[in-house]
Amino acid sequence: MAEHIVRSFEQELKALSGSIAEMGGLAEGLVADSITALVRMDSELAQKVITTDARLDRLQRDVEERAILIIAKRQPMAMDLREIVGALRISNDLERVGDLAKNIGKRVIAINGNFNSKKLVIGVEHLAEIALEQLKDVLDSFTARDDARALRVRGRDDEIDALYTSLFRELLTYMMEDPRNISICTHLLFCAKNIERIGDHATNIAETVHYVVTGEQLAEDRPKGDTSHLINVLSDD
Numbered sequence: 001m002a003e004h005i006v007r008s009f010e011q012e013l014k015a016l017s018g019s020i021a022e023m024g025g026l027a028e029g030l031v032a033d034s035i036t037a038l039v040r041m042d043s044e045l046a047q048k049v050i051t052t053d054a055r056l057d058r059l060q061r062d063v064e065e066r067a068i069l070i071i072a073k074r075q076p077m078a079m080d081l082r083e084i085v086g087a088l089r090i091s092n093d094l095e096r097v098g099d100l101a102k103n104i105g106k107r108v109i110a111i112n113g114n115f116n117s118k119k120l121v122i123g124v125e126h127l128a129e130i131a132l133e134q135l136k137d138v139l140d141s142f143t144a145r146d147d148a149r150a151l152r153v154r155g156r157d158d159e160i161d162a163l164y165t166s167l168f169r170e171l172l173t174y175m176m177e178d179p180r181n182i183s184i185c186t187h188l189l190f191c192a193k194n195i196e197r198i199g200d201h202a203t204n205i206a207e208t209v210h211y212v213v214t215g216e217q218l219a220e221d222r223p224k225g226d227t228s229h230l231i232n233v234l235s236d237d
Contacts, residue, residue, distance in 0.1 A: 012070050013080065016063065016087045017143075023059045023094045024139040028132065030056065030101035031198060035128040037108045038191060039121055046108035049101055056098035063091040078215075086212035090142065093201040093208075097135070100194040100201075103236040107187045115184040120174060123167040124192050130160055131195050134202040142209050150209035153202055154218070160199035167192050190236055 030049050037046040067084050070076070076084060134153050141149035171185040171192075207218050 009070075009074050009076075009080075012066070012074075013083055016066060016070070016084065019059060019063050019066070020087050020090050020094075021139070021143060023056060023063070023091055024135075024142075026052070026056050026059070027094045027097040027101070028135055028139070030098050031104075031128065031132055031135065031195075034101040034104035034108070035125060035132075035195075037105060039125055041108065041111065041113040041115075043109050043112065046105035049105035050109075053098045053102040056095055060091045060095035063087055079212075082212045082215060086142075086208050089208045090205050093204045097198050097201050100198050100236075103194045104191050106236075107191050111184060111187050115181075117181075120171070120181065120184060120188060123170055124188050124195065127160065127163050127167055127192055127195050130156075130163065131199045131202065134160065134199055138202045138205045138209065142205065142212075145209070145213050147210055147213040150206040150213075154206040154210075157199060157203040160196055164192055164196040194236060 030052060033045055033052075034049045036042065037049060067088050070084055071081075074080075134156060138150060138153040140146070141153065168189060171189055174181045175185045210216070210218055
């Protein structure tokens with residue numbers, strides 16, 4: 001390709017990576033705000049999360065359209081093609097992370113401040129801290145094209161799964177101790193499941209980073225913690 005075409009192509013790839021970085025920052029913010037809204041029972045902040053998710057959806061569609069256009073126009077190969085495919089995959093994962101944060105926001109509004117025991121939400125908050133740490137690490141690994149860091153994120157997926165299982169049992173115990181806890185604990189169980197799935201999307205992104213950097217796909221089997229069939233039936237979809 002002529003030099004000016006190569007330069008233009010490089011700029012298009014950089015712009016695509018920049019959009020992924022913007023989506024990543026927005027997704028992290030939505031998750032953090034949804035958890036803050038849950039801990040503080042802040043319906044106004046929860047509504048902001050729900051509204052802002054639409055911006056993440058628009059960014060995802062923009063990434064998709066531009067990636068398809070680049071492929072059609074440049075017909076990239078090897079590393080360049082993997083960069084574009086990686087951007088498509090990651091944008092889809094981040095769009096889903098936004099949806100899951102929005103689900104938590106909707107739960108906060110549904111709860112409507114009808115509980116007083118802070119201890120019920122401590123476990124969910126801790127689970128969210130780890131999921132957010134995973135999300136930040138894997139987005140940093142994509143920015144730096146750091147395969148080793150991405151693989152470490154993938155290796156910690158079982159930590160979130162195990163913590164989710166423990167939290168599930170803890171919330172069930174609260175329900176059995178006092179039937180008045182059943183409603184709030186049910187909402188918290190759905191919130192926890194949404195967070196656990198955010199961890200899954202961080203792991204998906206880690207696998208995409210590995211593919212972009214090495215050109216190799218990882219085996220489908222992932223490290224898994226102790227989850228049960230009963231736990232996995234929970235879903236906000």
